[in-house]
Amino acid sequence: MTFQHILFSIEDGVALLSLNRPEQLNSFNTAMHLEVREALKQVRQSSEARVLLLTAEGRGFCAGQDLSDRNVAPGAEVPDLGESIDKFYNPLVRTLRDLPLPVICAVNGVAAGAGANIPLACDLVLAARSASFIQAFCKIGLVPDSGGTWLLPRLVGMARAKALAMLGERLGAEQAQQWGLIHRVVDDAALRDEALTLARQLATQPTYGLALIKRSLNASFDNGFDEQLELERDLQRLAGRSEDYREGVSAFMNKRTPAFKGC
Protein backbone atom coordinates (compact mmCIF):
# COMPACT_ATOMS: atom_id res chain seq x y z
CA MET A 1 0.00 0.00 0.00
CA THR A 2 1.44 3.37 -0.99
CA PHE A 3 0.42 6.27 1.20
CA GLN A 4 -1.02 9.56 0.03
CA HIS A 5 -2.15 11.22 3.23
CA ILE A 6 0.70 10.20 5.51
CA LEU A 7 4.46 9.73 5.33
CA PHE A 8 5.72 6.50 6.78
CA SER A 9 9.11 4.88 7.14
CA ILE A 10 10.98 2.55 9.46
CA GLU A 11 14.67 3.33 9.89
CA ASP A 12 17.23 2.62 12.60
CA GLY A 13 14.53 1.13 14.81
CA VAL A 14 12.37 4.24 14.52
CA ALA A 15 9.00 4.10 12.80
CA LEU A 16 8.15 7.61 11.65
CA LEU A 17 4.51 8.34 10.93
CA SER A 18 3.75 11.86 9.77
CA LEU A 19 0.25 13.08 8.99
CA ASN A 20 0.43 14.66 5.56
CA ARG A 21 -2.61 16.71 4.62
CA PRO A 22 -1.03 20.06 5.49
CA GLU A 23 -3.55 22.12 3.47
CA GLN A 24 -6.34 20.75 5.67
CA LEU A 25 -4.23 21.05 8.84
CA ASN A 26 -3.93 17.26 8.75
CA SER A 27 -7.55 16.75 9.69
CA PHE A 28 -8.78 13.18 9.50
CA ASN A 29 -10.89 11.91 6.65
CA THR A 30 -11.62 8.25 6.02
CA ALA A 31 -8.72 7.83 3.61
CA MET A 32 -6.18 9.16 6.11
CA HIS A 33 -7.66 6.99 8.87
CA LEU A 34 -7.21 3.90 6.71
CA GLU A 35 -3.61 4.79 5.94
CA VAL A 36 -2.77 5.49 9.57
CA ARG A 37 -4.36 2.17 10.51
CA GLU A 38 -2.31 0.31 7.89
CA ALA A 39 0.91 2.02 9.00
CA LEU A 40 0.27 1.14 12.66
CA LYS A 41 -0.39 -2.43 11.62
CA GLN A 42 2.99 -2.49 9.91
CA VAL A 43 4.61 -1.06 13.04
CA ARG A 44 3.06 -3.83 15.10
CA GLN A 45 4.20 -6.53 12.71
CA SER A 46 7.66 -5.13 12.09
CA SER A 47 10.45 -6.76 14.02
CA GLU A 48 12.62 -3.72 13.28
CA ALA A 49 10.51 -0.92 14.77
CA ARG A 50 11.36 -0.28 18.41
CA VAL A 51 9.99 3.25 18.77
CA LEU A 52 7.14 5.07 17.04
CA LEU A 53 7.37 8.79 16.36
CA LEU A 54 4.07 10.39 15.44
CA THR A 55 4.13 13.89 13.99
CA ALA A 56 2.68 15.91 11.12
CA GLU A 57 3.66 18.00 8.11
CA GLY A 58 3.13 21.72 7.65
CA ARG A 59 2.21 24.32 10.24
CA GLY A 60 -0.48 22.35 12.09
CA PHE A 61 -0.41 19.00 13.89
CA CYS A 62 -3.99 17.83 13.42
CA ALA A 63 -7.30 19.64 13.33
CA GLY A 64 -9.28 16.54 14.31
CA GLN A 65 -12.14 15.41 12.12
CA ASP A 66 -12.36 16.88 8.61
CA LEU A 67 -15.84 18.36 8.86
CA SER A 68 -16.19 18.57 5.07
CA ASP A 69 -16.23 14.77 5.23
CA ARG A 70 -19.49 14.92 7.18
CA ASN A 71 -22.94 15.52 5.81
CA VAL A 72 -24.74 17.73 8.29
CA ALA A 73 -26.74 19.73 5.79
CA PRO A 74 -30.29 20.63 6.88
CA GLY A 75 -32.63 17.82 6.01
CA ALA A 76 -29.84 15.27 5.81
CA GLU A 77 -30.20 12.16 7.89
CA VAL A 78 -28.93 12.63 11.47
CA PRO A 79 -25.33 11.40 11.39
CA ASP A 80 -24.20 8.70 13.79
CA LEU A 81 -20.94 10.14 15.04
CA GLY A 82 -20.50 7.10 17.27
CA GLU A 83 -19.97 5.05 14.16
CA SER A 84 -16.77 6.80 13.08
CA ILE A 85 -15.58 6.72 16.69
CA ASP A 86 -16.15 2.97 16.86
CA LYS A 87 -14.58 2.47 13.48
CA PHE A 88 -11.63 4.83 13.58
CA TYR A 89 -10.90 7.06 16.55
CA ASN A 90 -11.23 4.54 19.34
CA PRO A 91 -9.19 1.84 17.59
CA LEU A 92 -6.56 4.49 16.83
CA VAL A 93 -6.07 5.71 20.40
CA ARG A 94 -6.32 2.15 21.72
CA THR A 95 -3.63 1.03 19.31
CA LEU A 96 -1.32 3.89 20.31
CA ARG A 97 -1.82 3.10 23.99
CA ASP A 98 -1.42 -0.64 23.52
CA LEU A 99 1.52 -0.68 21.09
CA PRO A 100 4.27 -2.62 22.82
CA LEU A 101 6.86 0.07 22.18
CA PRO A 102 7.38 3.67 23.26
CA VAL A 103 5.30 6.14 21.24
CA ILE A 104 6.64 9.67 20.95
CA CYS A 105 4.42 12.43 19.65
CA ALA A 106 5.91 15.63 18.26
CA VAL A 107 3.14 18.23 18.15
CA ASN A 108 4.38 20.69 15.54
CA GLY A 109 1.47 23.13 15.57
CA VAL A 110 -2.17 23.51 16.41
CA ALA A 111 -3.78 20.34 17.77
CA ALA A 112 -7.54 20.65 17.87
CA GLY A 113 -10.47 18.34 18.56
CA ALA A 114 -9.48 14.69 18.25
CA GLY A 115 -6.12 16.08 17.14
CA ALA A 116 -5.60 17.45 20.65
CA ASN A 117 -6.41 14.12 22.28
CA ILE A 118 -4.51 11.71 20.05
CA PRO A 119 -1.16 12.99 21.46
CA LEU A 120 -2.47 12.25 24.95
CA ALA A 121 -2.73 8.58 24.04
CA CYS A 122 1.00 8.60 23.24
CA ASP A 123 3.75 8.09 25.80
CA LEU A 124 6.09 11.06 25.47
CA VAL A 125 4.72 14.27 23.98
CA LEU A 126 7.00 17.03 22.76
CA ALA A 127 5.47 20.22 21.40
CA ALA A 128 6.77 23.12 19.38
CA ARG A 129 6.76 26.38 21.36
CA SER A 130 4.12 27.78 19.03
CA ALA A 131 1.93 24.65 19.19
CA SER A 132 -1.38 24.72 20.99
CA PHE A 133 -4.07 22.35 22.20
CA ILE A 134 -7.73 23.18 21.70
CA GLN A 135 -10.61 21.03 22.93
CA ALA A 136 -12.71 22.49 20.13
CA PHE A 137 -15.60 20.03 20.52
CA CYS A 138 -17.70 22.29 22.75
CA LYS A 139 -17.75 25.00 20.09
CA ILE A 140 -19.81 22.82 17.75
CA GLY A 141 -21.98 21.14 20.35
CA LEU A 142 -19.91 17.98 20.77
CA VAL A 143 -18.10 16.11 23.52
CA PRO A 144 -14.31 15.57 23.62
CA ASP A 145 -13.62 12.14 22.18
CA SER A 146 -10.63 9.91 21.42
CA GLY A 147 -10.13 9.40 25.13
CA GLY A 148 -10.02 13.12 26.00
CA THR A 149 -12.58 13.03 28.81
CA TRP A 150 -10.73 10.15 30.42
CA LEU A 151 -7.18 11.35 29.99
CA LEU A 152 -7.58 15.09 30.60
CA PRO A 153 -8.71 14.95 34.25
CA ARG A 154 -6.03 12.37 34.97
CA LEU A 155 -3.31 14.54 33.46
CA VAL A 156 -4.28 18.04 34.55
CA GLY A 157 -6.92 17.54 37.27
CA MET A 158 -10.70 17.90 37.04
CA ALA A 159 -10.91 21.68 37.37
CA ARG A 160 -8.57 22.35 34.46
CA ALA A 161 -10.03 19.48 32.43
CA LYS A 162 -13.51 20.98 32.71
CA ALA A 163 -12.28 24.45 31.82
CA LEU A 164 -10.43 23.12 28.77
CA ALA A 165 -13.35 20.97 27.63
CA MET A 166 -16.17 23.46 28.29
CA LEU A 167 -14.47 26.69 27.23
CA GLY A 168 -12.57 25.28 24.28
CA GLU A 169 -9.87 27.89 24.66
CA ARG A 170 -6.42 27.60 23.16
CA LEU A 171 -3.86 26.10 25.55
CA GLY A 172 -0.32 27.11 24.59
CA ALA A 173 2.47 24.53 24.60
CA GLU A 174 4.29 26.08 27.56
CA GLN A 175 1.15 26.21 29.67
CA ALA A 176 0.39 22.61 28.63
CA GLN A 177 3.80 21.57 29.87
CA GLN A 178 3.39 23.46 33.15
CA TRP A 179 0.07 21.73 33.68
CA GLY A 180 1.57 18.32 33.06
CA LEU A 181 -0.36 17.65 29.87
CA ILE A 182 2.81 17.10 27.86
CA HIS A 183 6.42 16.25 28.56
CA ARG A 184 8.45 19.02 26.97
CA VAL A 185 8.43 22.21 24.87
CA VAL A 186 11.02 22.68 22.13
CA ASP A 187 11.81 25.61 19.83
CA ASP A 188 9.80 25.28 16.62
CA ALA A 189 12.80 24.87 14.34
CA ALA A 190 14.36 22.22 16.56
CA LEU A 191 11.27 20.08 17.18
CA ARG A 192 11.66 17.50 14.44
CA ASP A 193 15.37 17.00 15.13
CA GLU A 194 14.93 16.75 18.88
CA ALA A 195 12.08 14.31 18.53
CA LEU A 196 14.09 12.17 16.11
CA THR A 197 17.11 12.27 18.39
CA LEU A 198 15.00 11.14 21.32
CA ALA A 199 13.40 8.41 19.22
CA ARG A 200 16.75 7.12 17.95
CA GLN A 201 18.16 7.17 21.44
CA LEU A 202 15.19 5.26 22.85
CA ALA A 203 15.47 2.74 20.01
CA THR A 204 18.82 1.63 21.47
CA GLN A 205 17.31 1.10 24.92
CA PRO A 206 15.66 -2.05 26.35
CA THR A 207 12.43 -1.29 24.50
CA TYR A 208 10.68 -4.46 25.63
CA GLY A 209 11.18 -3.27 29.20
CA LEU A 210 9.97 0.20 28.20
CA ALA A 211 6.84 -1.37 26.72
CA LEU A 212 6.21 -3.16 30.02
CA ILE A 213 6.70 0.12 31.91
CA LYS A 214 4.16 1.73 29.59
CA ARG A 215 1.75 -1.12 30.16
CA SER A 216 2.02 -0.92 33.92
CA LEU A 217 1.66 2.87 34.07
CA ASN A 218 -1.32 2.82 31.71
CA ALA A 219 -2.98 0.15 33.83
CA SER A 220 -2.43 2.11 37.04
CA PHE A 221 -5.35 4.42 36.31
CA ASP A 222 -7.75 1.46 36.43
CA ASN A 223 -6.17 -0.56 39.20
CA GLY A 224 -6.31 -0.40 42.96
CA PHE A 225 -3.02 -0.50 44.85
CA ASP A 226 -3.10 -4.25 45.42
CA GLU A 227 -3.97 -5.06 41.82
CA GLN A 228 -1.18 -2.80 40.65
CA LEU A 229 1.32 -4.50 42.95
CA GLU A 230 0.33 -7.82 41.43
CA LEU A 231 0.67 -6.41 37.94
CA GLU A 232 4.15 -5.10 38.78
CA ARG A 233 5.07 -8.55 40.00
CA ASP A 234 3.84 -10.22 36.82
CA LEU A 235 5.45 -7.71 34.47
CA GLN A 236 8.70 -7.91 36.41
CA ARG A 237 8.52 -11.65 35.97
CA LEU A 238 8.34 -11.12 32.22
CA ALA A 239 11.01 -8.43 32.21
CA GLY A 240 13.33 -10.66 34.18
CA ARG A 241 13.24 -13.22 31.40
CA SER A 242 14.27 -10.79 28.69
CA GLU A 243 17.62 -10.89 26.97
CA ASP A 244 17.96 -7.18 27.59
CA TYR A 245 17.78 -7.70 31.35
CA ARG A 246 20.55 -10.27 31.17
CA GLU A 247 22.57 -7.95 28.95
CA GLY A 248 21.92 -4.98 31.26
CA VAL A 249 23.12 -6.83 34.35
CA SER A 250 26.12 -8.30 32.56
CA ALA A 251 27.13 -4.89 31.17
CA PHE A 252 26.75 -3.34 34.61
CA MET A 253 28.87 -6.02 36.29
CA ASN A 254 31.54 -5.80 33.61
CA LYS A 255 31.47 -1.99 33.48
CA ARG A 256 30.73 -1.86 29.76
CA THR A 257 28.04 -0.27 27.61
CA PRO A 258 25.09 -2.62 27.15
CA ALA A 259 23.92 -3.57 23.66
CA PHE A 260 20.15 -3.92 23.98
CA LYS A 261 18.05 -5.68 21.39
CA GLY A 262 14.53 -4.93 22.53
CA CYS A 263 13.65 -8.48 23.51
Next chain:
Amino acid sequence: MPRYLDVQAPEHGVRLITLQRPEALNALCTGLLTELASELEAAERDEQTRAVVITGSRKAFAAGADIREMAERDLVGILNDPRVAHWQSIAAFAKPLIAAVNGYALGGGCELAMCADIVIAGSDARFGQPEINLGIIPGAGGTQRLLRAVGKPLAMQMVLTGEAISARHALQAGLISEITQPELTLERALHVARSIAAKAPLAVRLAKEALLKAGDTDLASGLRFERHAFTLLAGTADRDEGIRAFQEKRQARFQGR
Protein backbone atom coordinates in the same frame (compact mmCIF):
# COMPACT_ATOMS: atom_id res chain seq x y z
CA MET B 1 0.94 -39.33 16.29
CA PRO B 2 -1.43 -36.44 16.77
CA ARG B 3 -1.64 -33.94 13.92
CA TYR B 4 -3.57 -31.14 15.50
CA LEU B 5 -2.35 -31.40 19.09
CA ASP B 6 0.88 -31.08 20.91
CA VAL B 7 0.86 -33.16 24.09
CA GLN B 8 3.42 -32.76 26.80
CA ALA B 9 3.98 -33.58 30.44
CA PRO B 10 5.64 -30.36 31.61
CA GLU B 11 5.69 -31.50 35.20
CA HIS B 12 4.82 -34.42 37.38
CA GLY B 13 1.13 -35.25 37.30
CA VAL B 14 0.23 -32.57 34.74
CA ARG B 15 -0.49 -33.08 31.08
CA LEU B 16 -0.54 -30.13 28.69
CA ILE B 17 -2.56 -30.30 25.49
CA THR B 18 -1.92 -27.50 23.00
CA LEU B 19 -4.29 -27.06 20.07
CA GLN B 20 -2.15 -26.60 16.99
CA ARG B 21 -4.00 -25.61 13.89
CA PRO B 22 -2.59 -22.12 13.46
CA GLU B 23 -3.66 -21.75 9.84
CA ALA B 24 -7.30 -21.91 10.98
CA LEU B 25 -7.05 -20.14 14.37
CA ASN B 26 -7.45 -23.59 15.94
CA ALA B 27 -10.90 -24.12 14.45
CA LEU B 28 -12.23 -27.39 15.85
CA CYS B 29 -12.41 -29.67 12.82
CA THR B 30 -13.49 -33.27 13.28
CA GLY B 31 -9.90 -34.47 13.16
CA LEU B 32 -8.90 -32.16 15.98
CA LEU B 33 -11.90 -33.11 18.12
CA THR B 34 -11.22 -36.80 17.53
CA GLU B 35 -7.64 -36.40 18.67
CA LEU B 36 -8.64 -34.30 21.65
CA ALA B 37 -11.24 -36.82 22.83
CA SER B 38 -8.77 -39.67 22.50
CA GLU B 39 -5.99 -37.74 24.28
CA LEU B 40 -8.34 -37.03 27.17
CA GLU B 41 -9.34 -40.68 27.31
CA ALA B 42 -5.66 -41.59 27.48
CA ALA B 43 -5.11 -39.01 30.23
CA GLU B 44 -8.06 -40.49 32.07
CA ARG B 45 -6.55 -43.96 32.00
CA ASP B 46 -3.05 -42.76 32.90
CA GLU B 47 -2.67 -43.00 36.66
CA GLN B 48 0.22 -40.54 36.64
CA THR B 49 -1.95 -37.79 35.21
CA ARG B 50 -3.69 -35.79 37.94
CA ALA B 51 -4.74 -32.71 35.98
CA VAL B 52 -4.85 -31.58 32.37
CA VAL B 53 -4.28 -28.12 30.96
CA ILE B 54 -5.64 -27.32 27.53
CA THR B 55 -4.53 -24.25 25.61
CA GLY B 56 -4.28 -22.74 22.14
CA SER B 57 -2.07 -20.02 20.74
CA ARG B 58 -1.41 -16.43 21.77
CA LYS B 59 -3.92 -15.29 19.17
CA ALA B 60 -6.65 -17.89 19.52
CA PHE B 61 -7.70 -20.58 21.95
CA ALA B 62 -10.09 -21.86 19.30
CA ALA B 63 -12.01 -19.63 16.92
CA GLY B 64 -14.95 -21.95 16.32
CA ALA B 65 -15.88 -25.03 14.37
CA ASP B 66 -14.64 -25.80 10.89
CA ILE B 67 -17.21 -23.98 8.75
CA ARG B 68 -16.22 -25.69 5.50
CA GLU B 69 -16.77 -29.10 7.07
CA MET B 70 -20.07 -28.00 8.50
CA ALA B 71 -21.29 -26.72 5.13
CA GLU B 72 -20.72 -30.14 3.62
CA ARG B 73 -23.04 -31.88 6.08
CA ASP B 74 -26.73 -32.11 5.27
CA LEU B 75 -29.46 -32.97 7.75
CA VAL B 76 -28.68 -36.67 7.75
CA GLY B 77 -24.96 -35.94 7.92
CA ILE B 78 -25.48 -33.83 11.02
CA LEU B 79 -27.73 -36.49 12.54
CA ASN B 80 -24.87 -38.98 12.23
CA ASP B 81 -22.19 -36.44 13.18
CA PRO B 82 -19.32 -38.25 14.94
CA ARG B 83 -18.44 -35.06 16.79
CA VAL B 84 -21.36 -35.42 19.16
CA ALA B 85 -19.69 -38.44 20.72
CA HIS B 86 -16.35 -36.60 20.93
CA TRP B 87 -17.94 -33.67 22.72
CA GLN B 88 -19.64 -36.04 25.17
CA SER B 89 -16.35 -37.72 25.84
CA ILE B 90 -14.56 -34.39 26.38
CA ALA B 91 -17.27 -33.16 28.73
CA ALA B 92 -17.19 -36.43 30.69
CA PHE B 93 -13.47 -36.21 31.45
CA ALA B 94 -13.32 -37.04 35.15
CA LYS B 95 -10.03 -35.40 36.11
CA PRO B 96 -9.59 -31.65 36.55
CA LEU B 97 -9.43 -29.87 33.20
CA ILE B 98 -8.02 -26.36 33.14
CA ALA B 99 -8.33 -24.13 30.09
CA ALA B 100 -5.68 -21.48 29.50
CA VAL B 101 -7.36 -19.09 27.08
CA ASN B 102 -5.62 -16.37 25.10
CA GLY B 103 -7.26 -14.53 22.23
CA TYR B 104 -10.41 -15.84 20.63
CA ALA B 105 -12.61 -18.46 22.27
CA LEU B 106 -15.54 -18.36 19.88
CA GLY B 107 -18.27 -20.83 19.00
CA GLY B 108 -16.89 -24.32 19.57
CA GLY B 109 -13.87 -22.69 21.21
CA CYS B 110 -16.06 -21.05 23.82
CA GLU B 111 -17.92 -24.32 24.27
CA LEU B 112 -14.64 -26.15 24.75
CA ALA B 113 -13.54 -23.62 27.38
CA MET B 114 -16.87 -24.21 29.13
CA CYS B 115 -16.17 -27.96 29.23
CA ALA B 116 -13.13 -27.13 31.35
CA ASP B 117 -13.49 -26.99 35.12
CA ILE B 118 -11.34 -23.92 35.53
CA VAL B 119 -10.75 -21.19 32.95
CA ILE B 120 -7.78 -18.83 33.22
CA ALA B 121 -7.82 -16.15 30.53
CA GLY B 122 -5.42 -13.55 29.21
CA SER B 123 -6.61 -9.97 29.57
CA ASP B 124 -7.28 -9.66 25.84
CA ALA B 125 -9.24 -12.92 25.48
CA ARG B 126 -12.66 -12.74 23.82
CA PHE B 127 -15.55 -15.13 24.40
CA GLY B 128 -18.56 -15.49 22.14
CA GLN B 129 -21.06 -17.71 20.37
CA PRO B 130 -21.29 -16.23 16.86
CA GLU B 131 -23.18 -19.19 15.35
CA ILE B 132 -26.35 -17.13 14.94
CA ASN B 133 -24.56 -15.04 12.29
CA LEU B 134 -24.40 -18.16 10.13
CA GLY B 135 -28.05 -19.02 10.60
CA ILE B 136 -27.30 -21.81 13.06
CA ILE B 137 -27.06 -22.11 16.84
CA PRO B 138 -24.37 -23.42 19.20
CA GLY B 139 -24.33 -27.21 19.04
CA ALA B 140 -21.95 -28.32 21.78
CA GLY B 141 -23.34 -26.87 24.96
CA GLY B 142 -23.20 -23.19 24.05
CA THR B 143 -26.84 -22.59 24.91
CA GLN B 144 -26.79 -24.75 28.04
CA ARG B 145 -23.47 -24.30 29.82
CA LEU B 146 -23.34 -20.61 28.95
CA LEU B 147 -26.69 -19.92 30.58
CA ARG B 148 -25.69 -21.83 33.68
CA ALA B 149 -22.40 -19.91 33.83
CA VAL B 150 -23.44 -16.33 33.14
CA GLY B 151 -27.20 -16.26 33.69
CA LYS B 152 -30.03 -15.74 31.24
CA PRO B 153 -29.78 -12.11 30.10
CA LEU B 154 -26.13 -12.23 29.10
CA ALA B 155 -26.39 -15.75 27.64
CA MET B 156 -29.37 -14.63 25.53
CA GLN B 157 -27.54 -11.52 24.40
CA MET B 158 -24.42 -13.45 23.41
CA VAL B 159 -26.23 -16.27 21.64
CA LEU B 160 -28.84 -14.09 19.90
CA THR B 161 -26.52 -11.30 18.75
CA GLY B 162 -23.36 -13.34 18.28
CA GLU B 163 -21.34 -10.54 19.86
CA ALA B 164 -18.27 -11.51 21.85
CA ILE B 165 -17.43 -10.28 25.35
CA SER B 166 -14.11 -9.26 26.86
CA ALA B 167 -12.14 -11.22 29.42
CA ARG B 168 -13.06 -8.65 32.04
CA HIS B 169 -16.77 -9.04 31.27
CA ALA B 170 -16.39 -12.83 31.27
CA LEU B 171 -14.78 -12.72 34.70
CA GLN B 172 -17.47 -10.47 36.08
CA ALA B 173 -20.16 -12.78 34.67
CA GLY B 174 -18.59 -15.93 36.10
CA LEU B 175 -17.60 -17.54 32.80
CA ILE B 176 -13.93 -17.63 33.78
CA SER B 177 -12.13 -17.86 37.09
CA GLU B 178 -9.17 -15.53 36.65
CA ILE B 179 -7.60 -12.94 34.36
CA THR B 180 -3.89 -12.68 33.94
CA GLN B 181 -1.35 -11.03 31.64
CA PRO B 182 -1.57 -12.87 28.30
CA GLU B 183 2.09 -13.91 28.43
CA LEU B 184 1.46 -15.57 31.78
CA THR B 185 -1.85 -17.34 31.08
CA LEU B 186 -0.37 -20.75 30.44
CA GLU B 187 2.11 -20.47 33.28
CA ARG B 188 -0.68 -19.58 35.69
CA ALA B 189 -2.84 -22.46 34.45
CA LEU B 190 0.06 -24.87 34.88
CA HIS B 191 0.60 -23.54 38.38
CA VAL B 192 -3.04 -24.22 39.24
CA ALA B 193 -2.75 -27.69 37.69
CA ARG B 194 0.38 -28.41 39.69
CA SER B 195 -1.35 -27.36 42.86
CA ILE B 196 -4.29 -29.68 42.13
CA ALA B 197 -1.98 -32.52 41.09
CA ALA B 198 -0.43 -32.42 44.57
CA LYS B 199 -3.77 -33.06 46.33
CA ALA B 200 -5.31 -36.40 47.19
CA PRO B 201 -6.53 -37.76 43.81
CA LEU B 202 -9.67 -39.43 45.16
CA ALA B 203 -10.73 -36.29 46.98
CA VAL B 204 -10.12 -34.23 43.83
CA ARG B 205 -12.18 -36.63 41.76
CA LEU B 206 -15.12 -36.68 44.15
CA ALA B 207 -14.95 -32.93 44.66
CA LYS B 208 -15.19 -32.36 40.92
CA GLU B 209 -18.08 -34.78 40.64
CA ALA B 210 -19.90 -33.15 43.54
CA LEU B 211 -19.42 -29.66 42.10
CA LEU B 212 -20.73 -30.76 38.71
CA LYS B 213 -23.76 -32.27 40.44
CA ALA B 214 -24.64 -28.81 41.70
CA GLY B 215 -25.16 -27.70 38.11
CA ASP B 216 -27.61 -30.39 37.08
CA THR B 217 -29.53 -31.61 40.10
CA ASP B 218 -31.74 -30.21 42.85
CA LEU B 219 -30.14 -29.05 46.08
CA ALA B 220 -31.34 -31.97 48.23
CA SER B 221 -29.90 -34.56 45.83
CA GLY B 222 -26.71 -32.56 45.50
CA LEU B 223 -26.30 -32.39 49.26
CA ARG B 224 -26.98 -36.11 49.53
CA PHE B 225 -24.32 -36.83 46.90
CA GLU B 226 -21.87 -34.54 48.67
CA ARG B 227 -22.45 -36.33 51.98
CA HIS B 228 -21.97 -39.76 50.38
CA ALA B 229 -18.75 -38.63 48.71
CA PHE B 230 -17.59 -37.11 51.99
CA THR B 231 -18.30 -40.39 53.74
CA LEU B 232 -16.53 -42.44 51.06
CA LEU B 233 -13.36 -40.44 51.57
CA ALA B 234 -13.38 -41.34 55.26
CA GLY B 235 -12.31 -44.82 54.18
CA THR B 236 -9.18 -43.65 52.34
CA ALA B 237 -5.57 -43.70 53.49
CA ASP B 238 -5.02 -40.26 51.96
CA ARG B 239 -7.58 -38.74 54.31
CA ASP B 240 -5.71 -40.05 57.33
CA GLU B 241 -2.44 -38.83 55.86
CA GLY B 242 -3.89 -35.40 55.05
CA ILE B 243 -5.23 -34.83 58.52
CA ARG B 244 -2.12 -36.16 60.20
CA ALA B 245 0.19 -34.01 58.06
CA PHE B 246 -1.89 -30.97 58.94
CA GLN B 247 -1.61 -31.72 62.65
CA GLU B 248 2.10 -32.37 62.37
CA LYS B 249 2.58 -29.21 60.29
CA ARG B 250 4.23 -31.02 57.39
CA GLN B 251 3.59 -31.63 53.70
CA ALA B 252 1.16 -34.50 53.08
CA ARG B 253 2.27 -37.42 50.91
CA PHE B 254 -0.79 -38.65 49.05
CA GLN B 255 -0.88 -42.00 47.30
CA GLY B 256 -4.31 -42.11 45.71
CA ARG B 257 -5.63 -44.74 48.11
